[in-house]
Amino acid sequence: MAPEESTEAVSLLPSFERRFLATRALRSFPWQSLEEKLRDSSGPELLLDILQKTVKHPLCVKHPPSVKYARCFLSELIRKHEAVHTEPLDELYEALAEVLMTTEPTQCHRSYLLPSGDSVTLSESTAIISHGTTGLVTWDAALYLAEWAMQNPAAFAHRTVLELGSGAGLTGLAICKTCHPSAYIFSDCHSCVLEQLRGNILLNGLSLEADVTDPARHPEHNTCNSESPRVTVAQLDWDVVTAPQLAAFQPDVVIAADVLYCPETVLSLVRVLQRLSACLKNQQAPDAYIAFTVRNPETCQLFTSELGIAGIPWEAVPHHDQKLFPYEEHSEMAILKVTL
């Protein structure tokens, strides 16, 4: 390979790797650049490297993506190869044959590489909405909030974080692995979401403690080592949770991602934020950060006007520039810092 060719191939590889591990839409892959690269090169090295960074990636081998996804990806890779070279590349066909012999499970895996060299792997539903909930897959706002957190670790270091509507758990796991919180409380209202969440926490090598608000909890569960946070999962429904139950979590920081998707959830969320404003720790209410994708400006406006009615000030957090995760380029994302 010519030196400039190898530099471009180097930037193409992480792009394929991050998108494939996170099972992003195939149309978001840099296929055009790949085709151009293939036209300029004579050997199969680039395609073999892509194979190693995707289907044969150690994370994928251990925690595979959906079979359909791997099949479509390999078919596209073969098409690109065949458009340029006449000789078939055996490794591509062997990989496809292996995938075709696998049966599709109801759960698949997505992995996200962290700048620390660590990764977060999640078991998720293969459907965007299943069991009547949106919480069994990772949404882009979760990735956006995790990115912001990793660039602002001081907001979480040595603090107790309460996450509302945690879903599959991406944001919390990234924060636990990189921002050194002293305690992290994942929460959600849906029993299937909570079950998947517990599985994902264990999958990522964190230990789970009993719920801090659980009366059956034993005091020895409080012991922690200074390296990893105390992690709990709580069943917390914004419509029924009381102020004393919220106060028992003793949060320093409250976060939530992609929880403003319809007027009902907006109103429930504002009510729970109001109750949290009474949860003082050292005479201070928790900091709160709410991240969302601006799908419908009216829903976002409802949120800010309801915050106004509740007397809760807010400010938009400036957009961060370092994109670490492969979410949709064109969707508008926002984080509001809410002063409880």
Ligand SMILES: C[S@@+](CC[C@H](N)C(=O)[O-])C[C@H]1O[C@@H](n2cnc3c(N)ncnc32)[C@H](O)[C@@H]1O
């Ligand atoms: C769109 S998902 C977002 C999940 C995750 N934060 C993410 O961004 O990937 C919304 C989550 O909010 C939870 N949720 C919705 N209404 C809720 C309520 N009233 N109380 C608690 N959680 C709720 C759902 O169960 C679901 O997990």
